[in-house]
Amino acid sequence: MAKSKKSAAKGVSVEPEKLAKKDYEEQLRKLHVELVKLQEWVREKGVKICVVFEGRDGAGKGGTIKALTERVSPRVFRVVALPAPNDREKSQMYLQRYLPHLPAAGEVVIFDRSWYNRAGVERVMGFCSEEQATSFLKAVPLVERAIVDSGIILLKYWLEVSPEEQTRRLEARIKDGRKIWKLSPMDLKSYSRWYDYSRARDAMFKATDTEHGPWLVADSNDKRRARLNIISDLLSRVPYKEVPREKVVLPKRQKAGGYREPDYPLRRIPEPF
Template identity: 55%
Template sequence: MTERTPSDRGALQRRLHDDMIDSIDEELEMEIDDARMDDLIREATDAATRDMDVDRRFYFQELLRLQGELVKLQDWVMERKLKVVVLFEGRDAAGKGGAIKRITQRLNPRVCRVAALPAPSERERSQWYFQRYVQHLPAGGEMVLFDRSWYNRAGVERVMGFCSDDELEEFFRSVPEFEKMLVRSGVILLKYWFSITDDEQHSRFLMRIHDPLKQWKLSPMDLQSRVRWEQYTKAKEDMLDRTHIPEAPWWVVEGVDKKRARLNCIRHLLSQIPYQEIERDPVVLPERVHNPEYYRKPVPAELYVPRYY
């Protein structure tokens, strides 16, 4: 094995440092996006009435620590062939997507994936209601995060009149049995409801209206959720009351402060699945084989992306 010189070791340390900074920058990019949102909210609301965000230094330190634990959990799920399902529900703009991003940010997408289903097709509407969700359930060694789930029926479908009263009642009769069946089959099922206030949702919607990078997030259904706030409240209360079961309880995440909501949700998720760090054999990088007959052909200049930056 070729011995590295101090110069080589120094270069490697610089590369490792740069790679670590680049990894942290992924989170900083999302934080910059959050900062733009906060600035717009302050323009639309009285800043004096809003609590200050959790200290950014503490937030970054704790988020990275928790993400490190999520990696350990991922290894444990793979090692023990666990099947994990996490449901994220809540009002529009409640922060579900931001929490999901931070959970999946450092994980292997082949192990931890997100299921965000579109509106059902005509064919799907004729199927058993849970059928289109079942195909997204995990195999052993997988985690699936549902960005909205079968609880659409208890929320948007109910409020917007997309299901009949009979269909709604059948859902409430079926869902406890469906979830008990999942748990009996070995699925670890966690259900989170992200809770925000009327004023906070109003502020976040104003931000989306004034932010060209986020206007795409506003759908006609989102706008109707403002008109029908009280109907959604009643639907949420009924849902929590009728589907909070010992085998699959609901957990409410206070979401007005986005950063605290993310940290609290991740920490709680970790606490619900007993896991241990998997011991791994040290990884040794093999020496690259040099073949004296190997010749690397030059790449034609026209194939390169123009270097504008």
């Protein structure tokens, strides 16, 4: 987690300078190359990786997942973002609906929020009882032990954002027509309960930060820096190696063989730009 620097003159905390876009894009490009190497190794060796992203609303989970997956195959890197449970799922054992989404050989599954909904939003907003939340926190380390013992590499990331930065980001969503869909009525209710979420987070860490499933915390006040740090950390925790590939050479195209473009008009789209 990045730490604030202190001014020698005044002794006050100063936030580190945010990463410039040019520097971010240069470093992200290098990490994307490594992610492709990871992808090919996962596919070649039949490795199974499960990555969990959690954090408060506005912490930057979506942007981090996009940065992580935008240059790799969705057939290997699969994002799971489950909607609210239906009536049938509500009657199941709580963890049951998440288990089918765990990775098979040659897959990296990324949970955009996960079974930890029960320890966070469900507990804070009263969608489950305290008894259910407590029972969940007791069971999760055992379930995650079984997940790891099955050969899955489990990585759990918590994105930590300050109250001031969260406010700035949520206000930006209200003003930006491209982002308004990210702000649900539940987000607004959750926003007012910062310290209830803090208590729930602390209880979750205490119960589920284990040797086989540790929580990895990233400071996300600088979204660009957080994305790079998380991707770099992920790559460092998987012992991948570059898979040898034959040099790619484009073959010669076939000759036209008398082919001509059709003379009927094509339904071309308008070109306003």
